[in-house]
Amino acid sequence: MEKTFKVEGMMCGGCENRVKNALKTIDGVEDVFASHTDKIVKVKLSKEVDNATIKEKIEDIGFEVKE
Numbered sequence: 001m002e003k004t005f006k007v008e009g010m011m012c013g014g015c016e017n018r019v020k021n022a023l024k025t026i027d028g029v030e031d032v033f034a035s036h037t038d039k040i041v042k043v044k045l046s047k048e049v050d051n052a053t054i055k056e057k058i059e060d061i062g063f064e065v066k067e
């Protein structure tokens, strides 16, 4: 299962890593792909995780989820 989010505010690889590390702390998140150039974050899940949980985690570290 994979979910894609549009994320504003990532400026470099460091931002991508911050998003990746934050999301990997969520139970059920198996892998994370983040691109600041495409402004997307893809999350690979091993079980169902609420969109709201993922969104909150990204916004907690200062980025904005568009959808």
Ligand SMILES: [Cu+2]
Binding pocket: 010, 011, 012, 013, 014, 015, 016
């Ligand atoms: Cu950055």
